[in-house]
Amino acid sequence: MFHGYNFFPEIKSRFLRKPNLKNIQVLIWDVDGTLYRNDNLANEIYNSFIQIVAHHLEIDFNTAKKIFQKQKYSRKTWGQKTEKITGLKEKDVLYVIEKQVDKSDFLEKDNKLIALFKDKKIQKFKHYILTNSSRHQTDKVLTALGLIPEVLNFEEKFTLESFKQIKPHRSCFEKILSHSGLAPGSHLMIGDELVVDIIPAKKMGIKTCHVYSSKKSKYADIHLKDIESFSQIL
Numbered sequence: 001m002f003h004g005y006n007f008f009p010e011i012k013s014r015f016l017r018k019p020n021l022k023n024i025q026v027l028i029w030d031v032d033g034t035l036y037r038n039d040n041l042a043n044e045i046y047n048s049f050i051q052i053v054a055h056h057l058e059i060d061f062n063t064a065k066k067i068f069q070k071q072k073y074s075r076k077t078w079g080q081k082t083e084k085i086t087g088l089k090e091k092d093v094l095y096v097i098e099k100q101v102d103k104s105d106f107l108e109k110d111n112k113l114i115a116l117f118k119d120k121k122i123q124k125f126k127h128y129i130l131t132n133s134s135r136h137q138t139d140k141v142l143t144a145l146g147l148i149p150e151v152l153n154f155e156e157k158f159t160l161e162s163f164k165q166i167k168p169h170r171s172c173f174e175k176i177l178s179h180s181g182l183a184p185g186s187h188l189m190i191g192d193e194l195v196v197d198i199i200p201a202k203k204m205g206i207k208t209c210h211v212y213s214s215k216k217s218k219y220a221d222i223h224l225k226d227i228e229s230f231s232q233i234l
């Protein structure tokens with residue numbers, strides 16, 4: 001039983017009219033926090049970041065946690081906070097976490113997600129993965145959720161190893177645009193983090209779908225309460 005934070009409070013989808021996907025040919029998927037939500041896993045990863053801070057600053061866990069929770073870091077992701085506090089490169093920190101935590105231990109087959117991706121209406125798009133997770137963990141997560149190649153083939157999976165600089169850096173999005181060879185406006189980025197997934201994509205002319213969004217944002221073309229709701233806009 002999990003007694004920590006409520007990382008994922010319930011929210012509502014916001015759209016008055018069905019969003020228009022007419023010009024979209026490519027769907028770009030974030031993975032963690034977008035294709036699954038899991039409190040126990042989130043807690044494990046959260047604690048791993050704090051342990052890195054504690055180890056690096058040679059302080060105890062609770063002191064590190066207090067530093068981590070300071071207001072001035074509130075708009076940053078856990079990786080960005082750790083970089084800011086310790087001076088370690090976020091990408092190096094993420095590699096450590098990816099080796100420490102086996103995400104697939106926490107996940108199971110998701111029949112609703114499988115049904116979404118098996119839908120003929122979604123199969124007509126080209127699909128990319130764009131994640132700050134390692135290739136090894138990404139493949140394990142997708143397999144654990146049941147998103148095996150028989151369900152959906154991704155054109156390419158862009159992972160931690162694919163880039164010098166990770167999301168939200170624009171080079172990550174540029175790489176996908178050059179791979180697809182299509183105009184930015186033909187792509188839809190689907191992600192749960194405004195700063196990492198949605199804002200950088202929107203600034204490049206890519207359409208955006210913010211899932212699990214608790215606040216409306218001018219950077220998101222579509223707001224969805226969860227990933228299963230994606231079927232409603234197809």
Ligand SMILES: [Mg+2]
Pocket residue numbers: 030031032033034191192193
């Ligand atoms: Mg995410």
